[in-house]
Amino acid sequence: MDHAKLDRMYQTIAQTVIEMIPEEWMKVYLYGEVMEGVQRTFFYYFPKASKEPVYFLDIIELFEVNEEEFEQLREQLNDHLKSLWKEFKQSGHEPWSTFMIVFDHTGKFNAEYGYxxxxxPATDFFERRLIWEYKYLGLIPKDDFARRILEEYLKDTEGKSD
Incomplete structure (x- = not known):
């Protein structure tokens, strides 16, 4: 696969995320899932003035942003991930099912793929998201149902390595 093209695709994804964030930020954690007919993407960012991450959909409630423009950027972000997935397929690589990119305000980034x-049916997106949020951001759900799911996962994985 052409590494220059891959770098440009990462840059496009990051640039779209940056356009969605209406304040100064330090670091972004983006997670996406792409399969035939299914796609989910979300991200968290750490504002410059806070140690608490902000979930991307909370931006609309926290800031006066144009919802229509925000949704257009969200669609573009999904399109960029889908293009990245298709690029893997078209270049003969195994298409990934999960993608994560972490980047900071200095331009450093790390991309990971999952297969x-x-x-x-044993796991759904809600569970995968809870586990991801815990593993990468240290977030513990406030709601009892979600907390039980996370506790069950932690109990099941005790002693196991990923």
């Missing part, structure tokens, strides 16, 4: 079968 788990997401059609497994």
């Amino acid at each position: 788990k079968d997401l059609s497994d």
Whole structure:
């Protein structure tokens, strides 16, 4: 695969996220899932003035942003991830199912791909998101139902390595 093209695709994803963030920020954690017919993407960012991450959909409630423009950027972000996924497929690489990119305000970034079968009925997107939020951001759900899911995951993974 052409590394220059891959770098440009990462840059486009990051630039779209940056356009969605209406304040100074330090670091972004983006997670996406892409499969035939299914796509989900979300991100958190750490504002410059806070140690608490902000969930991307909370931006609309926290700031006076144009919702229509925000939704257009959200669609563009989804399109960029789908293009990245298609690029892998078209270049003969195994298409990934999960993608994560972490980047900071200095331009440093790290991209990771996952290849788990997401059609497994034992886990759903809600559970995967809770686990991801805990593993990468240290977030513990406030709601009892979600907290029980996370506790069950932690109990099941005790002693196991990823």
